Amino acid sequence: MVENEPHSILIIGPTTSDKNVDLSTAVYDTVEILHQLGYKISVIVEDPTSLLSSGKFFDRIVVERVTGEHVLNFINEYHPDAVLPTVGDRNALGIVSSLNGKIGNVKILGSNYMASLATFKRELFIKKLTENKLPVINFISSDDEKEIYSFIRSIGFPIIARRRYSNRHSSGWTNINNLFELDNFMAIGDVDDTRIEIERSIRGFSEYSFTVVRDMFDNTALIGTIEDIEPIGIHHLDSNLISPAISLNDSKLQRMRSASLKLARAFDIVGICTVHFAYNHKTNEYFITEFIPRLSEETKFLEYATSYPIATSVVELALGYHLDKLQLDGGRVFNGASEPFVDHITSRFPQWGTDKQEYLGPSKTSNSSIVVNGFSVEEVFNKGALNDKLNNNSKRHDILEKLDDDELFEKIIHPTNWMLDVLLEALRRKFEMPVLSEITGITMPYLSVLNNIRKTFEVIDNDEVTKDNVERLVEMGIKNIGQSKVLLDTDDIVTKSVVKSKRSISVSNRNYNNQNFFVTSGIDSDLELNDKNKIIVRSPIITSKTDILVRQFVLTQLIKSIDQNGLEAVVIGREPWTAPLSMREKVIEIDDPYMEMKELGLIPEDSIFKIIDFSRHLSDVDDNSNVFQISSKKLKDIAISTSISIRAMVVTDGNNYLVPSLIYREDQDKHSFEVSSYNNFLSIEDRSALSELIERELENQNDVNVFNFEFSKSNGHWIVTRLYQGMTNDIIRHELASSVHVIDTLVKLILGNKIDDNKTLQEVFQNCDDRYLLTIDDKKYNLLAYDDMKEQLNKLKKED
Template identity: 70%
Template sequence: MELNEVHTILIIGPTISDKNVDLSTALYDTVDILHQLGYKTSIIVEDPTSLLSSGTFFDKTIVEKVSGDNVLKFVQKYHPDAILPTVGDRNALGIVSSLNGKIGSTKILGANYASSLATFKRDLFIKRLNKAKLPVINFISSDDEKEIYSFIRSIGFPIIARRRYSNRHSSGWTNINNLFELDNFMALDDLEDSKIEIERSIRGFSEYSFTILRDSFDNSSLVGTIEDIEPIGIHHLDSNLISPAISLNDSKLQRLRNYSIKLARVFNIVGVCTVHFAYNHATNECYITEFIPRLSEETKFLEYATSYPVATAVAELCVGFHLDKLQLDAGNFFNGATEPFVDHITSRFPQWNTPGQKYLGPSKTSNSSIIVNGFSLEEVLNKGALNDKLNNNFDRYEQLRKLDDDELFEKIIHPTNWMLDVLMEAMRRNFEKPVLSEITGINMPYLTALQNIIDNSLIIREGEIDGHNVERMVEMGVKGVGHSKLLLDSSDIVTKSVVKNKTSISVANKDYPNHNYFVTAGINNELKLSDRKKIIVRTPIITSKTDTTIRQFVLFQLAKSIDQNGLEPIIIGREPWNAPLAIRRKIVEIDDPYMEMKSLELIPNDSILNIIDLSKNLIDNDDKRAFQFSAQEIKNIDLQADTSARVMVVSDGENFLVPSVIYRTKKNNHLYEVSSVNNFMTPENYNEFSQLIAQELEDENQVAIYNFELIKQKDHWLVTKKYRGMTNDIIRHELASSVHVIDTLVKLLLGNKIGDNLSLEEMFNNFDEQYLLTIDDKRYKLLNKEEMEDELKNLG
């Protein structure tokens, strides 16, 4: 079954962790299953924070620039049997494509040379697809003006064009509709080392993505489909995404599924392959626009949607497992060839950190996203894109209502992130839906759903709720939205909020229980809990990639610690969180976008020992069990110094531990920062730090994590900042400390004590033998003590 000649595997990691959050979290499942199967794994990664909690599984961790040269150096020094690029980002595919013929007998798992190269070289991609008779848009890349004009005459307008530079960067696509616009584009000043790329415009086509798993024996299965509500011409991650793709009938779905499987076969991809399509429903034209032969943001989204363990399955397929004979944690059997059939809709809605309208186009502008679940299009639209609590939709409605028809039409033809609100306003004014669909490229099912929301909002606003329409409105997820009090006051039983399981037929079996739920409405509640005492962890809406990285890390550590202490962890989030597979069946995950769980009383109150709240503001200050984990600023003195320290402290209300100190200072005009300085602080520093901390905690008598910032002035330390709770340093402190801070916190919340009369060595205890070093604010280096001291000596 497995590749017998592969025993050691080098994983090419993602580059920047806060931009590749989904890859960082998929990394845990990948290395966990490889560890269970007996493989030795190493990783090359630029930022060790991207390892999250998976660092313990690696035989070697190389913190260097993730480049072809450094991968080649590792191969020549350690001779791994194979390289796995599927949990790296696009950069990993570029590295693989550059290694052809340079790494001897070392195998490439998953994405081979040809498939990796084809993600960069458009001409190779088109050549392979044309040879396989797969639908693809013809393309030219040239610096010859005559050749470019001749190609355009053969395909006609409209076209899209961009300049591609020798360093692989590009100018972004420009839409060109006629010869005049083409002449203007060609006349722009340009660098000599560039080529112009031209292809037929498919702007306005519908966009779909299909994710396929394939083993080395040519067995394939479709994990899931995603549809962009907005058409091609708007960046995929600026679109509202829906899974499964509901505007495809069965014949169209099977057609695209077959194309996806054939493409994976053409490039001999083993593991995962996501294929993007452009589809014109009026003409039935279909084109493959790109493919991604690795784990990505889309594969993580499909894990949310289907509960299919994609990362674990991909790792096993890459080392030779049959698709229908996969193995989950603890040796449980899993038939990955059974394609998921879900009973719900999962949607991803982009978010922008700044208010106001943003024009949408080929370049990504959104900062983050929110994921919601529901049983109808109306429900997920109401929970997500039309959720006034998240998007200020009522303010949008007021502004759009003031526009005349011509001004509103301008908003329709020039899409912004307010597009759904614009369309609703247009339909309120009786703009015809077929016309709106033709102009915007948005398919009719979504316009019909918006019309249903308009109609039912009017019923709610006018108070005309009766037995004939109440059930339909509840199905649309109007609870918690806008004018919903009349509906909530209704005596009809179907208005009751309940918790439903995210059922997926292929994965909801006795060997793979799914404890992933979401709050909706109905009669029967499906939430199933064990008899164990419980700790509830509540999480807020996440507004940035950095916040997401921290939340993923903290939630995993909390859930693992709660379970290891004999309790049942219940994660209640404003949006979904998929735990690593190793603990997924041990915890309960509930998506609760309107924060209804507390009032529903579905969890017996006497079974809850503690509530850990990760939001910025505690919801129930009166509940003594509620512990606020996010940082609350207590002290902030605006003083600066060349030498400073960031100190994490854990307190039981009487005594404290100092498991991590991060030291920052200047040396020969270089600013450096090093972790784990507990190991080489002087007795005088131990004493001075402990006295300052004890003074700051004199009036604090509760279990808590504290973060202090200290500066050094005239040979003495001074506390300038004090936070109660978790700061953004939590990952670095955890990586830098042999004391697991989060696990220690959980134990203290359960009543354990630190102990009296600790010596200074016990108080500052840290056995960690690796150091995170940053010089001049560049990326972290993970070093042992000798390497770290050598780096500092080199500063002079």
């Protein structure tokens, strides 16, 4: 521990609205290292499921709305030594900015009042940058229409605009290119206490983000860079992202690196800061567009790309540790001042839930993403954005091919999520690359990459694959092209898919065993396995934000249980698993966008004990006797209108079963409430009735499995209205609520353990929890002790 450090810390958790699995993992890493270092930790969080079962590390968990009032009440009641907002979402920074002068000697760790306030107050941000002679954009915030129009005349079009409300929230940024569009924007009905914010538009500039860490002694390090392939003006998380930023020469990189470090110093950031830049490669003009003084989706992406343990490092820096003396696991020294060197490219491609074209703008519209790795930009394009299995690129190509040049040009001017496909078609038609770069703002290196891919497609389409060009094709991530005899018949390693370690740790951190691999081509495999039996865990192809949180939770519990039972876990998926730090050395993680691991034969069949699969989108060609399908499969669905229901998690060894967790739900007019871990409130009569129904449904089930039942009460009787085999989204609540952990029990049964015969009803439904999760209207959560919950239940049922 360092001198004058806090002993008790309050963490401001993410809000329910965020549903950000990256922050959930960051919270897990943060509280685990704090626990190992001996700190008392509390958290205020709206939804405890976002903690990914890290509850054992906390001294106190407060479940209520994450607001400044509730944070202040907690401080006044429990008197923590410090508040940590950097693992919360943007709301946490807003809370910190409102606490100035109200919390006495309680320290704010990481992001101070000034930095937090500047993320909301654009005027303060601009002023601070100007004072420190940092490049800044022309900006105004006003409710005076004349002042707004006068400012716009002084800077000219294009501009971007948004409305800022008094509650710190704002509308999304809107691109405005002329007076007509401005008048339409201004004509939208005003809201009380609303200001209009206008900025010079820098659409067409290239966008970069630099993430730096800094300790309180002004030691700094650049963790990594990210580049947007599409130009600024498109929302950062709707762009295709590349790390490291490959279009920067050293001179440009050093300019922005120096500006990032200067900004961190100006705001006295202790911990982490991500700085966004807009750069004009023609004029070398550049601006800082925003900064994020906390952990975010970007920092988690960088943590995966660079293997730098960001979340763990940030909290230790905030506590006063020197950058070069960080503690990876509470004891092992890690030199955080050594900037990571990366020998590969990592790319993040946004995903939309529709095949239709979506116009891109300054507001985020994508609902998910996929991350891939490679040794060339061509390889990551072919694995991600141009992967026909993920994005239906063949269908896109057929549609774009039918457009005339004017229609295609229109799609170049007004970018959609098909932008890379549109540019491929434009290059096929011999549109000039300098003209395309001028119009789109996409730099020449990426247009050259697309042109290389176009030429490759022509070689394949014309059946011109030869021994002279096959190596170049495979370097671009193209393998097993159609029925090409050259590829199918050759034994050359260059035509094969292999697994390559992500070499991205600095020399001073070579002892950090991060077992992270990806499938690539043309390089001898460096996957090394121990002699333990293995459980292969295959994760989904691509999922929504909510599904990702569930998957992350299930994976975390699976890995814990597999490790505790003496086996080795291998996680294979089309997108990386952003695992908590403590598990990255226990599991081999392989990012496999083509699901080729089985064909590679790199894991000896006799070492594979079991395959656990929740990639339900894949057609399983394995021996089904060795594959346990963990994703949900609907077995029964009966539509019945009822106000009272129970959802039950049932785990069975094929003969006997346990019901470790029940969720009781009651709907009352327009309101509802749910109680997790309802076992201890269930009457003997209801236990008997539910047990009889479960036995009837499982009569023909003779294998280890998990089932999710939904029972509805109709005319005083329980009936089974829904039945799923496998894990549903309820698993997090079941796991948090139950003292009998379903996933660990499942792993033990898979390994051959049995449930005892002749268990009594009390033993079948046994649950030893002393805390119960109450959910009101599916959005308000509260953790209550037994007596409090019983009182609440009686009150709620009387209201009905």
